[in-house]
Amino acid sequence: MEPSHANPADHLATAAQRAWTKAAIAKVQAENNRSADTHLHKIELPAHWGVDLYVKDESSHRTGSLKHRLARSLFLFALVNGWINHGTTVVEASSGSTAVSEAYFAQLLGLDFVAVMTRSTSPEKIALIEQFGGRCHFVDHAPEVYQAAATLAAQDNWHYMDQFTYAERATDWRGNNNIAESIFSQLAHERFPEPRWVVVGAGTGGTSATIGRYLRYHAHATALAVVDPEGSAFYPAWKNSDMQWVTGRSSRIEGIGRPRVEPSFIPGVIDAMVEVPDAASVAAMIHFEQLSGLHAGPSTGTNLWGVWQLVARMVAAGERGSIVTLMCDGGERYAGSYNNSEWLAAKGLDPAAQLRTLADFFATGSWDAGGRS
CATH class of the missing domain: 3.40.50.1100 (Rossmann fold)
Structure with missing residues (x-):
């Protein structure tokens, strides 16, 4: 049998990542329990x-809308799938409320968050996203949010949450x-x-x-x-x-x-x-x-x-x-x-x-x- 040439540092990184994911899931579940x-x-x-x-x-x-449940489920879904790691920037296309809730959960996990939304989104929702530490990226028309979010997420260690695809399976x-x-x-x-x-x-x-x-x-x-x-x-x-x-x-x-x-x-x-x-x-x-x-x-x-x-x-x-x-x-x-x-x-x-x-x-x-x- 050929000896393993795996880098021990890779195993340490994987173990550290698993530990971070375990702690992140525990934080989201504790929030739900409270x-x-x-x-x-x-x-x-x-x-x-x-x-x-x-x-x-x-x-x-806590984040003021029905989308709190969805955001919690989406974060857990992304965590167990290994899509979100320590240091990941989370991106979402949203009309506002989902972004508010996702900004809250990103802040809970110490992650950066960017919301892609139309300029017509209510100022009150924009203020809430920023209150929870998120940033807003604006487009002029609703059909543009998908591609804009995907383009942003193409950067290294960014993840497009994509509520419109995963909402029905995350819950x-x-x-x-x-x-x-x-x-x-x-x-x-x-x-x-x-x-x-x-x-x-x-x-x-x-x-x-x-x-x-x-x-x-x-x-x-x-x-x-x-x-x-x-x-x-x-x-x-x-x-x-x-x-x-x-x-x-x-x-x-x-x-x-x-x-x-x-x-x-x-x-x-x-x-x-x-x-x-x-x-x-x-x-x-x-x-x-x-x-x-x-x-x-x-x-x-x-x-x-x-x-x-x-x-x-x-x-x-x-x-x-x-x-x-x-x-x-x-x-x-x-x-x-x-x-x-x-x-x-x-x-x-x-x-x-x-x-x-x-x-x-x-x-x-x-x-x-x-x-x-």
Whole structure:
């Protein structure tokens, strides 16, 4: 047998790297263990409707959004795959919230982080990324973020996290404290513990993939509805069974909707989709604060516009049951945009007509968008 000529220094480097990875995973797992579950708020609706609505408040995570769960899973996935090492610079293409959460986890592990995003990203999100030690690299148009992130990551010891590819596989959809398991655990003592619908938006596609797979794996009768803002590629792709759909434009509702169908979007787990006008997302966000006192961002408004249509369908059919949706992030991140009337007017996002639709719905229990669907 030929003697081994391996350099002992290589073994020492490998051992040191394994030790660093072990410690890094322990830090991420400890952060998860310190985190209490997010609240599942019950929103009071007219009793005679026979429908209970629950909103899972993901804004209460340390980084303020649903993307905290995704960022944690992506970091663990990259660590166990050996993609992130001591000294790695992590790069991500993001509309903002994922970058905020990934900046936090990069800081936790002592790693540099660069977020690639459009210049139109809210200043509040940019400030949060920088607060967690991240840097921002801006592009002019949403379709440019992918190549820009990949180009940056081509540098030595940089890693492109690529949430749009890995979101659907980084989270364990069978359980293991994912968002679906959390929802069902929190509903256990409610009068309708198995909801009729779960309603979520599509950003990466990861949340809908996780929840849809969980529902089927555990044989729940619950149906999954996905809402999508106007101009996004997901709804037309699902409707036309064409996963190559590309719109070439970015969504005006920050955090959801994409100019192309992302690899993490799994259409087969979706039971229904609702396309939501941008002004309707804003109207539902405004109405939700008036209804519940909870100050949510516009993607939560997109969720709710779909929710109210499903509630109306249940009321019309005399169907009793519950619906669950997500509060994706807080409205404080959009003080200068979706919560600013002058900004809305400049963007052509007047929510007045859709606010009338919601007022009529709560007065009658029936849905008639009158051309404002």
